[in-house]
Amino acid sequence: MTAIYDRVALIGLGLIASSMSHAMRRHGLAHEITGTARSAETRKIAGEIGLCDRVTATAAEAVEGADLVVLAVPVGAMGAVAEEIGPHLKPGATVTDVGSVKRAVIEAVAPHIPEGVHLVPGHPLAGTEHSGPRAGFAELFENRWCLLVPPEGTDRDAVERLALLWQSMGSNVDLMDADHHDLVLAVTSHTPHLIAYTMVGVADDLRRVTDSEVVKYSAAGFRDFTRIAASDPTMWRDVFLTNKDATLEILGRFTEELFALQRAIRTGNGDLLHEYFTRTRGIRRGIIEAGQDTAAPDFGRVQRKADG
Numbered sequence: 001m002t003a004i005y006d007r008v009a010l011i012g013l014g015l016i017a018s019s020m021s022h023a024m025r026r027h028g029l030a031h032e033i034t035g036t037a038r039s040a041e042t043r044k045i046a047g048e049i050g051l052c053d054r055v056t057a058t059a060a061e062a063v064e065g066a067d068l069v070v071l072a073v074p075v076g077a078m079g080a081v082a083e084e085i086g087p088h089l090k091p092g093a094t095v096t097d098v099g100s101v102k103r104a105v106i107e108a109v110a111p112h113i114p115e116g117v118h119l120v121p122g123h124p125l126a127g128t129e130h131s132g133p134r135a136g137f138a139e140l141f142e143n144r145w146c147l148l149v150p151p152e153g154t155d156r157d158a159v160e161r162l163a164l165l166w167q168s169m170g171s172n173v174d175l176m177d178a179d180h181h182d183l184v185l186a187v188t189s190h191t192p193h194l195i196a197y198t199m200v201g202v203a204d205d206l207r208r209v210t211d212s213e214v215v216k217y218s219a220a221g222f223r224d225f226t227r228i229a230a231s232d233p234t235m236w237r238d239v240f241l242t243n244k245d246a247t248l249e250i251l252g253r254f255t256e257e258l259f260a261l262q263r264a265i266r267t268g269n270g271d272l273l274h275e276y277f278t279r280t281r282g283i284r285r286g287i288i289e290a291g292q293d294t295a296a297p298d299f300g301r302v303q304r305k306a307d308g
Helices: 015-027 040-048 059-063 075-088 103-112 156-168 178-205 211-216 220-229 233-242 244-267 270-289
Strands: 005-011 030-036 068-071 094-097 122-124 145-148 172-175
Touching: 005 015, 005 059, 015 030, 030 059, 059 075, 068 075, 075 094, 075 103, 075 233, 094 103, 094 122, 094 156, 103 178, 103 233, 122 156, 145 156, 156 172, 178 220, 178 233, 178 244, 233 244, 244 270
Parallel strands: 005 030, 005 068, 068 094, 145 172
Antiparallel strands: 122 145
């Protein structure tokens, strides 16, 4: 396949950026990949495993001459990174990100993007509970969605070029408005993560259930909660602080539904419970039919060992 970008700079070298590097290399989508990370240890590991063609000490160095710059840092850090790299961006370059919140990213990054550089925020809906430069693998984005959220007036060619990159890495691509994106993700990702953290916390607080029993007798439902709750705490802290309004709106709806189910259980309303579970079961079937999961007992998840 013909390269889509001559030089790609990855700012942050965790799961998503490292998977992008593997995927771009596998499909020949970039002639050169540079990268950097705030942690010296992360940069050292990235150099040792050959994750990038060049690993630089600073973000400013990494973006020199880059046609595409990918901000793969926690949402709360993106404004500072954008301020650092702004003066060093190549005219005509595209800056994108992989954050789970989009309105806050646009507000933090856009003021630092110089005239002639294109800002096309993005969000690949893919991930595992693992993190760090060793966690990435080229197949992460295959048959997953990547949402692009270009601000009004963004150069069409820049958007189409970035869309082609994600499609070439195996993703389905859709365009979305920033505020709608944040509401959709509050439903499909942010609130479920908060509930998972809460459920695992509740289990930890039940002192009458020993730690060994929680681990030993974990059924599939609780295991899935712990898998979700193993996600990077810095990233999720920033998600909830920057997508506060949408998350609180969905949490309010969730609380109302939970109270309704509590009443049904307390009053023995089996008909309501059965109807509710039947309706929600249909949503699960829809996800499987859309190819976003499997009906396998392990939910189609393959345990991947970190490289090295």
